[in-house]
Amino acid sequence: MLNAQKLLVVGPSWIGDMVMAQSLFKLLRQREPEIGIDVLAPAWSEPLLDRMPEVRRSITMPIGHGELALAKRFALGRRLRDEQYQRAIVLPRSLKSALVPFLASIPVRTGFKGEWRYGLLTDIRRLDKVSLDQTVKRFLALGVEPGESLPPPPLPALRVDETNRAGLLQRLKLTADPAPVALMPGASFGPSKCWPLEHYAELARHVRAQGRPVWVLGGEQDQAAGELIQGENASGIHNLCGLTRLEDTVDLLSLAAVTVTNDSGLMHVAAATANHVVAIFGSTSPEFTPPLTEHKTIQYLGLDCSPCFERVCPLGHFRCMKDISPAAVTAAVDAALTTPDGEY
Numbered sequence: 001m002l003n004a005q006k007l008l009v010v011g012p013s014w015i016g017d018m019v020m021a022q023s024l025f026k027l028l029r030q031r032e033p034e035i036g037i038d039v040l041a042p043a044w045s046e047p048l049l050d051r052m053p054e055v056r057r058s059i060t061m062p063i064g065h066g067e068l069a070l071a072k073r074f075a076l077g078r079r080l081r082d083e084q085y086q087r088a089i090v091l092p093r094s095l096k097s098a099l100v101p102f103l104a105s106i107p108v109r110t111g112f113k114g115e116w117r118y119g120l121l122t123d124i125r126r127l128d129k130v131s132l133d134q135t136v137k138r139f140l141a142l143g144v145e146p147g148e149s150l151p152p153p154p155l156p157a158l159r160v161d162e163t164n165r166a167g168l169l170q171r172l173k174l175t176a177d178p179a180p181v182a183l184m185p186g187a188s189f190g191p192s193k194c195w196p197l198e199h200y201a202e203l204a205r206h207v208r209a210q211g212r213p214v215w216v217l218g219g220e221q222d223q224a225a226g227e228l229i230q231g232e233n234a235s236g237i238h239n240l241c242g243l244t245r246l247e248d249t250v251d252l253l254s255l256a257a258v259t260v261t262n263d264s265g266l267m268h269v270a271a272a273t274a275n276h277v278v279a280i281f282g283s284t285s286p287e288f289t290p291p292l293t294e295h296k297t298i299q300y301l302g303l304d305c306s307p308c309f310e311r312v313c314p315l316g317h318f319r320c321m322k323d324i325s326p327a328a329v330t331a332a333v334d335a336a337l338t339t340p341d342g343e344y
Contacts, residue, residue, distance in 0.1 A: 006038075006084065006085050006086055007087050007088070008059075008106060010089070010097050011041035011091060013065050013092065014265055015246070015265025018265075019269055020156065022154075022272070023140060023153040024139040025055055027151065038055070038059055038085075039057075039058050039059065041058060041060070042061055045058065046060065047247035061076075062076065076104075078103065081105050085101075086108065087108040089111070090121065093115065095114075097111075098111055102120040107122070111123075112125050135288065136292060137153070158269065158273055160254045162251075164247070165254065165255070174213070178257070179255060180255065180256050181215075181259070181260065183200055183217070183229060183261075184262065184267065185226070185262065186219065188264065189264070189284075192283035192308070194262050194321065195280045198228075200225075202330075204231075205234075206326075208234070213236050215252060216230065216241060219241065225241065246269075250269060250273060253270050260333060263280070263284045270291070272292070272293070275295070276297070277293055278296070278297045279297070281298065282300070282307075282324070283308050285307040286298045288307075299332065300324075305320065
């Protein structure tokens, strides 16, 4: 059992991975309720970490993704020495990610073997990709003793700010009665993860015909996609892409009855906000990074060429996503709306 009273976790650099890391934070707090968990992570993650009750505080990594910046890492490590952490858990597998805990003189530094980190980590674990076949399992494995059987992952659950949520409804002129269906058509990884926009548009029209509002959520880069889904004169289909911050998305998703989403970081956010997630997979695998919720429906064809994990379809036909019909996803949404509990 973890004995540290004060722990530094070097967090991941992606939204979805950060949400899944909450399963580790929950496990650590279950085992040691008084533990103080600080998370070293990119600045964008601070509002997300603020929604995790298990995290004492977030510490901004003042270095861009992939940047070495030894002088900055040394200065940060020296500053963190005063915190007197008993242990560090390094979730990324890069050499760079292990530098700050080493420079902070944290006595026990746990992480997976990789990138010649022998001198930087004191507790090096072997990554068994067969038994640790999911990202969340790999995170949990660093929070238990070597060889210990993993417990079921505690499910992520992000705190909702009801005051902010009420303000968003007023500012964006939204109604949540009846509960909306949220659509999230983006994926920063690349187009191979994206269900066709014309399919999303057909689904949006179906939902509106049932009398429910549709909220299209995403970043500024998804604005054009939102406009296409919204269409012309589409009352009740709201293109919110680029109008919300990450924490706003958490609050709005908490009001949705169903979220339809590609395999993306926001898919994991939706899974942590207690609505039913219809998750569409093609080039990636629902076995490796499933939405961590009991309320989900997976749409995945499992073609011979899937999962390829490529950013763009290497065969050019993109059947893994195109062949998931609007009718199939519509049926999943309708089923979730009438039977909102559980996985099917």
